[in-house]
Each structure stands twice: as C-alpha cells, then as structure tokens.
Amino acid sequence: MTAVLGVPDQINLDYAATAPCAQAAADAVAELLPWYGSVHRGAGALSRRCTLAYERAREAVGDFVGARPDDHVIFTRNTTDALNLLARALPAGTPVVTFGAEHHANLLPWPVGSVRLPVPDCPGAAIRSVDAALRELDRPALVAVTGASNVTGERWPIANLATIARRHGARIAVDAAQLAPHAPIDIAALGVDYVALSGHKLYAPFGAGVLAGRGDWLDAAPPYLAGGGATTHVGAATHDVRWAAGPARHEAGTPNLLGAVALAAVCTALDFEALHEREQVLLHRLRSGLADIPGVAELRMFAPDADRVGIVSFVVAGRDSAEVAAELARDHNIGVRDGLFCAHPLARRLIAEAAARAGRRDLPPTALRASIGLGTSPSDVDALLGALDRRRGLRLVA
Numbered sequence: 015m016t017a018v019l020g021v022p023d024q025i026n027l028d029y030a031a032t033a034p035c036a037q038a039a040a041d042a043v044a045e046l047l048p049w050y051g052s053v054h055r056g057a058g059a060l061s062r063r064c065t066l067a068y069e070r071a072r073e074a075v076g077d078f079v080g081a082r083p084d085d086h087v088i089f090t091r092n093t094t095d096a097l098n099l100l101a102r103a104l105p106a107g108t109p110v111v112t113f114g115a116e117h118h119a120n121l122l123p124w125p126v127g128s129v130r131l132p133v134p135d136c137p138g139a140a141i142r143s144v145d146a147a148l149r150e151l152d153r154p155a156l157v158a159v160t161g162a163s164n165v166t167g168e169r170w171p172i173a174n175l176a177t178i179a180r181r182h183g184a185r186i187a188v189d190a191a192q193l194a195p196h197a198p199i200d201i202a203a204l205g206v207d208y209v210a211l212s213g214h215k216l217y218a219p220f221g222a223g224v225l226a227g228r229g230d231w232l233d234a235a236p237p238y239l240a241g242g243g244a245t246t247h248v249g250a251a252t253h254d255v256r257w258a259a260g261p262a263r264h265e266a267g268t269p270n271l272l273g274a275v276a277l278a279a280v281c282t283a284l285d286f287e288a289l290h291e292r293e294q295v296l297l298h299r300l301r302s303g304l305a306d307i308p309g310v311a312e313l314r315m316f317a318p319d320a321d322r323v324g325i326v327s328f329v330v331a332g333r334d335s336a337e338v339a340a341e342l343a344r345d346h347n348i349g350v351r352d353g354l355f356c357a358h359p360l361a362r363r364l365i366a367e368a369a370a371r372a373g374r375r376d377l378p379p380t381a382l383r384a385s386i387g388l389g390t391s392p393s394d395v396d397a398l399l400g401a402l403d404r405r406r407g408l409r410l411v412a
C-alpha cells in the first residue's frame with residue numbers, strides 16, 4: 015500500500031479535517047510539473063498533455079466512485095463547493111430532506127422549504143424518518159445525507175435510503191467527504207444519484223473536490239460559474255450566449271489541474287478495501303482504549319457497535335477540550351481536532367446525550383476528535399491513549 019508524507023515526530027490524528035498527502039499523489043504531481051501548462055486552452059504540447067491529464071483524471075475519479083456512463087464528474091474545490099453546486103442545480107421548487115446530523119456543508123446550502131429531520135438514534139430510524147418525510151411531501155425531492163458522520167464516524171444506511179428515495183420518486187445525494195477516504199464507494203451499486211467529496215481528505219493536496227452524478231439537472235441549470243470554458247457560443251449582444259453541456263458548464267475558468275491529477279492518482283493507487291480492514295483494527299484499539307479511561311465519554315448517535323469509519327469524538331469530564339487538544343500538541347506532539355466540528359447541532363446534542371448517559375454534569379461544551387487513516391500506526395493510537403491517561407492521573411479528578 016502506498017505511503018503518506020508526514021513529519022516523523024508528529025503524530026497526526028486529524029485525518030478527518032485534512033489527510034496527509036499520499037506518496038502516489040506527490041509522485042503524480044512531480045511527474046506532471048515539468049509539463050505544467052494550460053488546460054483546454056492551448057495547441058502546444060504542454061497544453062495538450064495537461065488537457066489529457068485533466069480528462070484522464072476525471073475518468074479515474076469517475077471509475078473510483080462507480081459513476082454510470084452518463085453521469086457527470088465535475089471538479090470543484092471541495093465537498094462544500096460540490097454541494098453548493100448541486101443546490102444551485104436543483105429544479106425550482108425541489109425540497110431537500112436532510113438530517114440535523116449533517117456537517118454544515120450539507121445543512122446550509124439548501125433552499126428555503128427544505129426539511130431538516132431530527133437526529134435518528136439508529137439507522138432504521140433514519141430510514142423510517144425519510145420514508146415518512148417523502149410521503150408527506152408527496153412531490154419530487156432530494157434527500158441529502160452523509161455517508162459517514164464527521165463527528166462520530168458512524169455510517170449511514172445509504173443503500174436503504176436510496177431505495178426509499180427511489181420508491182417516492184426522489185433523488186439522493188451523498189456527502190461522501192468522510193466515507194470515501196475510509197471505504198469503497200460505488201454510486202451505481204448503492205443506487206445513489208450524486209456524491210460529493212473532497213480531495214484534501216482523500217490524501218490529495220491542492221484542494222480539488224468532486225460532484226459526480228446525474229447529468230440532467232446539471233445540464234439544465236445555469237452555470238455555477240459563468241465565464242471562459244463554460245460556453246459554446248458568445249455573441250455580440252449582452253445575453254447572446256449558449257452554455258456548454260457536461261462538466262464544462264460548471265467549470266468555467268482555468269481548472270485545478272494538479273488537484274485533479276493528485277486526486278486521480280490516489281483513486282487509482284489506493285486499495286480502500288484493504289485500508290478499511292486495517293483501519294477497523296486501529297479503530298477498535300482506539301475506542302476500547304478510550305472506553306477504559308475513566309472520565310472519557312465517546313459521542314455517538316447509534317448503538318456502540320454500529321458500523322463506523324476511523325473517526326472518534328469524545329470529551330474528558332472536567333476538562334476544557336481546547337486545553338486538552340493544546341496539551342496533546344505541546345506535550346506529546348499529537349494533533350487532534352477540538353470544537354464542534356462544523357456540525358454544531360449534532361455535536362451539541364451528542365455532548366448532552368453523553369452527559370445524560372454518564373450521569374455527569376461536568377462535561378465540557380465542546381469535544382475532541384481523533385481520526386485515523388493510511389499513515390496511522392498502533393503506536394500512534396497508543397500514544398494518544400497514554401497521553402490522556404497520564405493527564406488524568408496527573409491533573410484530573412475523575
């Protein structure tokens with residue numbers, strides 16, 4: 015399996031925010047850099063090579079997400095950008111059904127009239143809740159859900175939700191920002207209509223993201239960005255313009271070639287089945303270690319044994335999460351995230367639920383998150399557990 019770049023004495027347990035760069039991505043960028051030139055804009059050898067590399071990258075990413083032959087694969091800046099693009103392409107009056115458990119990127123772009131369902135306590139409840147909401151709406155809608163929570167790592171029942179959506183004549187978009195880096199994803203096999211993901215969470219630097227899925231809404235929508243590359247004809251009169259169909263319609267301006275190529279290299283080089291297996295072992299080590307530390311409470315929506323990817327959020331009773339994160343960095347060279355993880359409604363609710371479960375009143379208002387991936391070793395996990403334990407022994411009254 016390909017390695018990731020990093021700094022030897024720094025323990026990075028913050029993959030869910032931005033993953034380190036895969037060697038395969040760095041190699042692909044290094045190989046292309048001497049040829050660096052314009053994309054879709056030049057007849058010279060450099061430009062032709064870069065255009066080819068960009069379109070090959072599109073194909074590789076399409077294969078990676080299991081895109082159907084007529085799906086569009088559009089390069090964006092990141093998942094936020096991809097979901098905002100989809101929001102702009104919604105046919106007028108289409109309500110969006112989502113959950114209060116989503117990352118802000120999948121809560122905030124949707125139009126007025128959209129429905130935010132309560133956080134479910136099990137995957138079955140999510141399915142029932144979408145079913146009821148679509149029945150009540152009784153008109154074509156878009157269901158927008160995460161593949162895996164960025165707060166808890168818990169996986170959502172995407173294939174079942176897709177079946178329910180289809181039954182009601184609705185479409186489904188999956189925010190795969192946290193699922194794609196940890197497990198194989200297949201649009202066609204899952205029966206979903208759109209996926210959005212971020213390259214920087216998928217071991218590719220340079221900020222490319224993707225929206226992949228059904229072309230009809232995208233081709234009917236006004237261009238997300240208006241400008242060069244998105245048109246087939248521009249006349250002398252102000253509004254005499256014909257917009258391109260396909261990905262070009264929404265990719266005006268010079269694209270992020272290196273981002274696309276780096277992302278495609280990862281999509282081609284990494285074995286996500288194998289990575290998933292390996293991560294599950296590390297995740298078990300991390301979760302059971304945390305469960306053994308008195309005063310540490312894990313955040314979760316579903317049952318403790320629900321399927322999840324390598325992300326764990328937790329609180330240390332009686333300790334401010336920002337202070338714990340700062341101490342982990344300063345004293346142990348361990349990088350974790352603290353806060354509410356751009357999922358404020360969910361994170362606040364889960365902290366309150368964790369307090370109720372533990373019968374404690376001294377849980378802090380924000381949480382810590384440890385997330386693992388390709389470069390994580392058992393000793394990285396043990397370092398975090400040891401640091402938290404030592405801190406408890408030295409400073410905390412559990």
Ligand SMILES: Cc1ncc(COP(=O)(O)O)c(C=O)c1O
Pocket residue numbers: 030031092093094095117119120160162163164189191192212214356
């Ligand atoms: C589940 C989820 N969706 C969307 C996003 C937004 O990703 P980006 O910041 O790359 O747009 C994130 C980022 O953390 C995320 O975890």
